[in-house]
Amino acid sequence: MTALMSAHALTRILPTEPPVILVRDVDLDISAGQFHAVIGPSGCGKSSLLYLLGLLDRPTSGSVEFEGVDTHSLDGDERAQLRLEQFGFVFQFHFLLPEFSALENVLMPIRRLGRLDGVEMAERALSILDGLDLAGQAQKTPDKMSGGERQRVAIARALANDPALVLGDEPTGNLDSENSARVIRIFQRMAHEQGRAVVCVTHDPTVAAAADTRIHMLDGAIERID
Amino acid sequence: MLARAQLIVGIAAKHLSKRKRQTAVAIAGVGIGVGFFLAVSAMMIGSQNDFVNRLISSAPHIIISDEIRSPPPQPAIRALPGTVVEVHGYKTRNEVRGIKDWQEIVRAANAIPGSIVAPSLSGAVSLRVGGREEPLGIIGVDPNIEEKIENVQDKMSVGSLHNLETTEGGLIITEDLAQSLGVRMGDTVGATSTAGTRSLKIVGLFARGRGQFGNNGYVLLREAQSLTGQPFIINRIGVSIPNAYQAQAVAADLESRFGYKAQSWQERSADFMTLLLTRNVIMYSVISAMLLVASFGIYTAVSNSVVDKRRDIAILRSIGFSQGDLQRMFVAEGLMLAAVGILVGWAIGTLLMHILGSIRFPILGKTEHLPLDRSARQFMIAGFSSLAAATIAAWLPARKAARVDPVDILRGAA
Numbered sequence: 001m002t003a004l005m006s007a008h009a010l011t012r013i014l015p016t017e018p019p020v021i022l023v024r025d026v027d028l029d030i031s032a033g034q035f036h037a038v039i040g041p042s043g044c045g046k047s048s049l050l051y052l053l054g055l056l057d058r059p060t061s062g063s064v065e066f067e068g069v070d071t072h073s074l075d076g077d078e079r080a081q082l083r084l085e086q087f088g089f090v091f092q093f094h095f096l097l098p099e100f101s102a103l104e105n106v107l108m109p110i111r112r113l114g115r116l117d118g119v120e121m122a123e124r125a126l127s128i129l130d131g132l133d134l135a136g137q138a139q140k141t142p143d144k145m146s147g148g149e150r151q152r153v154a155i156a157r158a159l160a161n162d163p164a165l166v167l168g169d170e171p172t173g174n175l176d177s178e179n180s181a182r183v184i185r186i187f188q189r190m191a192h193e194q195g196r197a198v199v200c201v202t203h204d205p206t207v208a209a210a211a212d213t214r215i216h217m218l219d220g221a222i223e224r225i226d
Numbered sequence: 227m228l229a230r231a232q233l234i235v236g237i238a239a240k241h242l243s244k245r246k247r248q249t250a251v252a253i254a255g256v257g258i259g260v261g262f263f264l265a266v267s268a269m270m271i272g273s274q275n276d277f278v279n280r281l282i283s284s285a286p287h288i289i290i291s292d293e294i295r296s297p298p299p300q301p302a303i304r305a306l307p308g309t310v311v312e313v314h315g316y317k318t319r320n321e322v323r324g325i326k327d328w329q330e331i332v333r334a335a336n337a338i339p340g341s342i343v344a345p346s347l348s349g350a351v352s353l354r355v356g357g358r359e360e361p362l363g364i365i366g367v368d369p370n371i372e373e374k375i376e377n378v379q380d381k382m383s384v385g386s387l388h389n390l391e392t393t394e395g396g397l398i399i400t401e402d403l404a405q406s407l408g409v410r411m412g413d414t415v416g417a418t419s420t421a422g423t424r425s426l427k428i429v430g431l432f433a434r435g436r437g438q439f440g441n442n443g444y445v446l447l448r449e450a451q452s453l454t455g456q457p458f459i460i461n462r463i464g465v466s467i468p469n470a471y472q473a474q475a476v477a478a479d480l481e482s483r484f485g486y487k488a489q490s491w492q493e494r495s496a497d498f499m500t501l502l503l504t505r506n507v508i509m510y511s512v513i514s515a516m517l518l519v520a521s522f523g524i525y526t527a528v529s530n531s532v533v534d535k536r537r538d539i540a541i542l543r544s545i546g547f548s549q550g551d552l553q554r555m556f557v558a559e560g561l562m563l564a565a566v567g568i569l570v571g572w573a574i575g576t577l578l579m580h581i582l583g584s585i586r587f588p589i590l591g592k593t594e595h596l597p598l599d600r601s602a603r604q605f606m607i608a609g610f611s612s613l614a615a616a617t618i619a620a621w622l623p624a625r626k627a628a629r630v631d632p633v634d635i636l637r638g639a640a
Contacts, residue, residue, distance in 0.1 A: 047637065056544060057633045077548045084546025091636065095541040099240045109545045111233045157545070169636070 003029035004164060004197045005053065010062035012048055012220075022048035024220035026062070030199055032164065035191040037211035038201045045220035046201040047169055053199060054087055054167045055079045066165075084113055088158030092170035094150035096142040102129060102153045103138040109160040128156045132186065148179030155186055166190055168200035172207055184210045234551055237542075238558040241531055252527040253567045256612055259520030260571020263513040263608045265578035268598045270509045274502055276597035281495055283377050286344065286464030287473040289494070290335075290480060292325045293487040324459035331463055331484050338476065340468035344371040346447060348462050349454035353399075353426075353443075354416040355407045362399065362417070363442045365462075366450020375466045378444075384411050385430025390446045398430035399443040421455025514611070520567070521615035528560045529623040532630075539627055540635035553621075553628035560620020561613065568609045575608070 012023040023045045030036060030053070038046045051057040053064060055071055064071045066086070071079065083089075096105045106125040110116065116124065129138055132152045142150050151171065158166055168187065172180035184207055191198045191212070200207060208214050216223040242249045302311045325331065328345055335343040347366040352359050369387040373379060378387050383401060390396040397415070409415055409428055417426050426445065451457050467476055473490035481488040492499055532539070539552055583598050 051633045051636065054544065056636070077550065080543070080546050080548040080551075082546075083544065087546070089544045091541075095537065097237075097538055097541070099244050108233075108542075112230065112545065112547060112551075114229045161546075 004032045005030040005066050007053065008063050010052060010064065011060050012052055012057065013060045021220050023052060026222055030197045032197045033191055033195045034213060035188055035198045035211045036213045036215060037208045038199065038215045038217060039208050040217035044217045046217055050167055050169055050199065050201050054089060055083060084109060085161055086164045088163035088166045090155050090158050090168045090171040092173035094142065094154040096150060096153055098142055101139050101141055102134060105153055106156045106160050109157060113161050125160065128159050132156050148175055151175060151183060163196065165197045170202055171200060172204050180204065180206065234555045235558045238555050239562060241535060242559055242562060245531065248527045248530060249563065252523040252563045253570060255520040255523030256564055256567025257570030257574055259516040260568055260608045260612055261574025261578055262516055264575025264604055265582060266509060266513055267604045268579050268600060269582065269596060270505060271599035272597040275599060281491055282470040286375050286466050287470050287491050288465040288477045288488055290331060290463040290486050290488045292323055292461040294485055295487050324456060324461045325463065325486055328460040328463060335465045335480065338467055342371065342374045342466045344368065344375045344464040345460040346462045346464065347450045347456060347460055349419065349450060351417040351419045351453060353407060354418060355409055358407050360403060360407055361441060364445050364450055365442055366445050366447040368447050375464050381432050383431050383433040389429035390444065393427055393429045395424065395426045395449060396429035397426040397443050397445050399428065400432040401434050403441060404428065404431055417453060419454050424453055517611050517615050520612065521619040524560045524563050524616045525619040525622065527563060528556050528620045531559055532556055532623045532627040536630055536635055539630045540632035543632040549628040553624045556624035556627045557617065557620045560616050564612050564616030568612050571608065572605055
């Protein structure tokens, strides 16, 4: 299986005094159709690695290749465009825009991409919401929804532009076990049925257990992968 | 591209609509600034236009007199250019006063389309009634031309300029002078000049408070010529042109062609024009300060919005919005505040002008309104200045929004 994304000798050092090494010399392949869990103790650099892979942060040294292209050569706008088209983020907190309804939140990346006409955009957003059992919540603003519903709307938004790579940062961290199980099933479906590459940073052993590969990190470096 | 702008502006509008109090305060700031800008500038420009109109209509736009600004060069200097010439014991020629070849100047001035040219003769006489004597500058005019060039008739309380033509030896003076001489309409006065004494009859009076007539009286041109013993002489040519603001250029042209001093109304009123300039500098300083203060409101509103929305900024960035998108979003917030504020300001300005315009106050028996300039130009200037100020005021915090590092926010929240 060829890698969708690969990191080589990826290192991120915070230029403070003394410098803090967040990520140390990481080599990693991320494959389409695979559910990867990144696990390790707090402060081991899991999230920092995720931000580097998501092109939200730039490495101090090393490189991240996406579909064979070295992302180091991309400028800010090109990285934003790549996130828009190919990446979907799900965070521990839903991070929905509070003024907008579920539908409008899901429409946000679709409208920003602007490849569909108005009717097609709404149809696409509604079908994604429907696929996550959220059809009834489309017109609600986040404050009118339960925590589980909000997190699923956030997942719907991540899937809005049909991304090749989904990045999760503790997506079940704020959910009860029932909603966690639901999110885990969604993540598995994204990898196995929809063929996306899924990378999920987690503390949750049930998420780790559900993943295809587990990347164990310690002190910024990869300890082992199983 | 348009769809993206719509999206960004839509998000900005949503931000504002959820922050009603800040939004209202910023809009009120711009509205009051623009409103008072309009009220102040309407008064200042209105009164300035009123002054200038009075100035333009009360006398010819250009007055050519029988004076020469600089004496002609000596023939020897002209014959030997570039050398030093010493001239001994020369006398200035005692030229006959009056404009030579004035018919030619009149022809040249008449060639300007729409111009009115009024040759006249002014001189000095003494008016004597009984034991009283008053000096008087007399101006000999052709009433048919003069009435087109100066609005003399409006300023007369009794009689008409045309009485000069119908009455032999007719004279028009100010009410003030008539009072100090103790004469009334229809009375006869003695006028003495170097050429002798004649009797003149008062056929009209200028109203009080029209200071520019001072101790001047109007007679018929040929009356003035015979009274001062200067037959066929003209020493003043008044020229009025359709566009009064070109007077300076036309005057310079006439002066360079004929040599006689040609004064535009601007030159005659140089002090006054300086005063107007000073007034304008003061006015624009004050109203710029108002707009500047109004833009502080926008700066504060957009800054607070950026701080409040740091999380949304991070999430939009992670979704794939660019730094430019975020910057435009917050500039759009500022511009929307300004746009609504400008509309409110236009309404406030119109209302203030309406109130100012309805104030009446009596001047010398006449009830007058404040002269107000309600031209669209001031509305446009107020609008565009506010927009410009708002763009800068919003751009500064918007730049901060674009520079927010999403990783800092995401890390902090997790």
